[in-house]
Amino acid sequence: MSQYTVAVIGGTGPQGKGLGYRFARHGHDIVLGSRAAEKAEAVAIEVADRLSEVEGAGTARGANNADAIAAADVVLLAVPYDGHDELVASLPLAGKTVISCVNPLAFDKRGAHGRIINGGEGSAAESAQKLQPDASVVGAFHNVAAPALWGEDDFLDEDVIVIGDSVDGKQVAIDLAAAVTGRPGIDGGKLRLARVLEPFTAVLISINRKYKTHSGIRVTGLGH
Template sequence: MTTFRIAVIGGTGPQGKGLAYRFAKHGHEVIVGSRAAEKAEPIATEIAERITSEGGSPVVSGSANADAAAAADVVLLAVPFNGHDELVESLAEQLAGKTIISCVNPLGFDKGGPYGLDVERSAAEAAAAIVPTASVVGAFHHVAAASLWSQDDYLDHEDVLVCGDSTEAKETAQELARAVTSRIGIDAGKLRLARQLEPLTAVLISINKKYKVRSGISISGL
């Protein structure tokens, strides 16, 4: 298995923490990133202690976002859409030339429930425009944070959809999907399709609320 050094920017949030746990549990080196190192370090310790209690030997650390991104081979963005562009701009130097995986969802919430925001470009496309030398893919949008932090060894009832314009970057994200679902992620097409994948998360949230479940995406026919 190919292993990576992965910076999870937004690693103190539920989605980032869950993905950091899954990656570290399955042999990848993980750096939990936050705006301040003192916020990231306790989360890194919590993840490491949990994996150790499960019999693993994790390599997990916590750091400020810029230091985490600079030290990593792959950078996963798991941050709120509000403020996303400003954060990516602040890390442009550290992100240059790297593989970036975006699981950011531009969502809104009102009395009618969740919905996809009407944006000019997807979060993944925005990251690609801000850091043009990076290889950006969209992935892991539809995996629930609670499922990622659950006791399940793998979320093998779900698929991870990956979109991007770089074949190599997509293959990296597809390989990382094994740490979550136990199987390779699915190539879902070009980066522009993040415009459809990101807001689809609102549909899953609505299903979860209606049926009291943690729904996911599963692709038939492959």
């Protein structure tokens, strides 16, 4: 399976740090990105310390967002939805495979729920593609819990669903999913299905709150 250098934009947050750690734990190199290089470098040291005794692990370092992207084959967007469009528009993503795991969620007294994007006809991933037409944007890793990513288990017992309009872009995310779950990601269809995957995270949050766990998704019937 291919080895990648992945720039994690939002790499100092729990989701970005956790996914970066999983990628590097299983042989990929990561560059954690942040607006402030110093912040990214500090978190990269934390990740590298956890990787120091893992045989075959990739490298982890930090940089500002632009430098992280320049050094990478693949860019993971793991940023909050607030300010998402402004940030994505400012990044040098042309020609890159971009994986979005951004979940536009909101919270009220009844719990988590999905935000309505573009009147129900949009998603964070589709917004990123519109803002960066020369990038190949796919969606993946929406439904994996950050605490589980930073845990001690070698792999998470769940599946990663990958959606996108680029066959090559989806294959990159499918490959990277194996670093998280121990098996390739599952091709879930076109990019517009991010409108389903992104808000579904709110359902898992509700399950986690009810059962005091870190739930994930398993897809049955595929023979793995």
